[in-house]
Amino acid sequence: KTNQSWGGRFSEPVDAFVARFTASVDFDQRLYRHDIMGSIAHATMLAKVGVLTAEERDTVIAGLKSIEQEIANGEFVWSTELEDVHMNIEARLTEQVGIVGKKLHTGRSRNDQVATDIRLWLRDEIDVILAEITRLQEGLLGLAEAHAETIMPGFTHLQTAQPVTFGHHMLAWFEMLSRDYERLVDCRKRTNRMPLGSAALAGTTYPIDREFTCELLGFEGVSGNSLDGVSDRDFAIEFCAAASVAMMHLSRFSEELVLWTSAQFQFIDLPDRFCTGSSIMPQKKNPDVPELVRGKSGRVFGSLMGLLTLMKSQPLAYNKDNQEDKEPLFDAADTLRDSLRAFADMVPAIKPKTEMMREAALRGFSTATDLADYLVGKGLPFRDCHEIVGLAVRYGVENEKDLAQMSLAELQQFSIEITEDVFEVLTLEGSVSARDHIGGTAPTQVRAAVLRGRELLQSR
Numbered sequence: 001k002t003n004q005s006w007g008g009r010f011s012e013p014v015d016a017f018v019a020r021f022t023a024s025v026d027f028d029q030r031l032y033r034h035d036i037m038g039s040i041a042h043a044t045m046l047a048k049v050g051v052l053t054a055e056e057r058d059t060v061i062a063g064l065k066s067i068e069q070e071i072a073n074g075e076f077v078w079s080t081e082l083e084d085v086h087m088n089i090e091a092r093l094t095e096q097v098g099i100v101g102k103k104l105h106t107g108r109s110r111n112d113q114v115a116t117d118i119r120l121w122l123r124d125e126i127d128v129i130l131a132e133i134t135r136l137q138e139g140l141l142g143l144a145e146a147h148a149e150t151i152m153p154g155f156t157h158l159q160t161a162q163p164v165t166f167g168h169h170m171l172a173w174f175e176m177l178s179r180d181y182e183r184l185v186d187c188r189k190r191t192n193r194m195p196l197g198s199a200a201l202a203g204t205t206y207p208i209d210r211e212f213t214c215e216l217l218g219f220e221g222v223s224g225n226s227l228d229g230v231s232d233r234d235f236a237i238e239f240c241a242a243a244s245v246a247m248m249h250l251s252r253f254s255e256e257l258v259l260w261t262s263a264q265f266q267f268i269d270l271p272d273r274f275c276t277g278s279s280i281m282p283q284k285k286n287p288d289v290p291e292l293v294r295g296k297s298g299r300v301f302g303s304l305m306g307l308l309t310l311m312k313s314q315p316l317a318y319n320k321d322n323q324e325d326k327e328p329l330f331d332a333a334d335t336l337r338d339s340l341r342a343f344a345d346m347v348p349a350i351k352p353k354t355e356m357m358r359e360a361a362l363r364g365f366s367t368a369t370d371l372a373d374y375l376v377g378k379g380l381p382f383r384d385c386h387e388i389v390g391l392a393v394r395y396g397v398e399n400e401k402d403l404a405q406m407s408l409a410e411l412q413q414f415s416i417e418i419t420e421d422v423f424e425v426l427t428l429e430g431s432v433s434a435r436d437h438i439g440g441t442a443p444t445q446v447r448a449a450v451l452r453g454r455e456l457l458q459s460r
């Protein structure tokens with residue numbers, strides 16, 4: 001027998017390197033609060049069904065609570081020899097309260113224990129992440145409202161396409177984040193299922209009351225099959241998938257912020273507190289926060305791939321492989337939460353340079369489509385209008401003139417249908433205001449969308 005809790009059938013101690021190689025306590029100790037929460041519920045249930053006496057239950061719970069304090073205070077001594085968070089806490093409990101500590105694990109296995117812990121942990125993480133998404137969305141609504149009329153160039157192929165309002169652009173990001181929110185809420189439902197009671201793989205012979213434990217822990221329901229209960233990590237994969245999509249959005253967002261702060265665009269200013277300088281070039285102010293978030297998206301995609309690959313081909317039920325689920329999951333949650341936090345802090349502080357955006361929108365013939373639509377209004381077929389405006393743009397490029405800068409006579413070279421009223425259409429304001437329908441860029445629509453957005457956030 002060795003001094004390990006499972007050492008009964010062993011004739012020699014585990015190799016020192018193997019002990020370190022197989023231990024997870026360095027990274028799974030962060031589950032301690034949820035591990036203790038699960039153990040308290042389990043002990044409460046065991047007393048309810050008569051496996052523990054009320055006195056034993058109280059002793060166990062008091063012990064677990066004092067251990068929680070020890071850990072929170074940084075006084076707890078973690079031991080690699082005890083492998084993981086679960087056995088560290090159990091060993092300490094027995095040290096503190098004696099034999100009854102050894103009764104806690106009745107009707108339970110580390111397999112259903114760890115599956116329960118991760119779900120409890122992830123449920124809390126998702127709630128924090130959801131709150132950060134909402135905070136970021138509030139910031140976007142604030143910018144959208146303040147800049148419902150601010151005009152910037154809209155792009156396709158990163159070439160000037162048509163003018164849009166800055167508020168409208170902010171609301172595009174708002175929409176993406178709304179979908180991210182929904183995906184996480186959905187993932188939370190499947191995370192919030194209780195595998196405890198599955199024991200090692202087949203269930204347990206004790207008269208456990210899973211529904212009772214489930215209620216104590218606030219789970220939505222119990223898992224329906226013990227083999228699946230201990231080995232299912234779909235919820236972690238789903239979380240990483242949802243986190244990956246959210247990081248992909250933040251990465252697109254980042255890319256635009258990086259472009260917009262550059263000397264070539266100068267669309268916005270980021271406050272100094274979100275930027276850093278260069279150790280060699282005195283003039284530099286680098287948009288580090290968006291750059292880092294753009295970069296960090298890669299590690300979350302990596303976590304998703306890592307977990308999918310971890311789970312593929314695993315036979316039922318629990319396998320030690322599953323211990324490898326934690327680091328990618330933790331890292332994905334940390335990365336998403338921190339990225340959202342940085343963005344939620346930074347976005348309300350974005351300073352749009354409205355004059356620069358306006359000037360940029362005036363370059364690049366951004367109202368060419370409006371001129372074509374104007375000619376359609378005069379009864380010409382759209383394809384012909386496209387051709388006419390194309391010729392006008394070529395003339396503009398050769399003579400370095402935007403459409404709105406041409407005289408009526410110059411414009412009439414391309415079509416005699418063009419009359420004095422064309423100039424209303426060629427202005428930036430005319431262009432954006434004309435796109436006046438749900439989802440369009442008109443200032444009235446931006447204001448309406450901001451109101452809808454506020455209602456959505458209220459309803460959460």
Ligand code: ARG
Nearest residue numbers: 024028084110111114322323
């Ligand atoms: N540390 C383990 C994990 O994270 C706990 C479950 C271990 N179960 C076992 N039978 N070895 O997966």
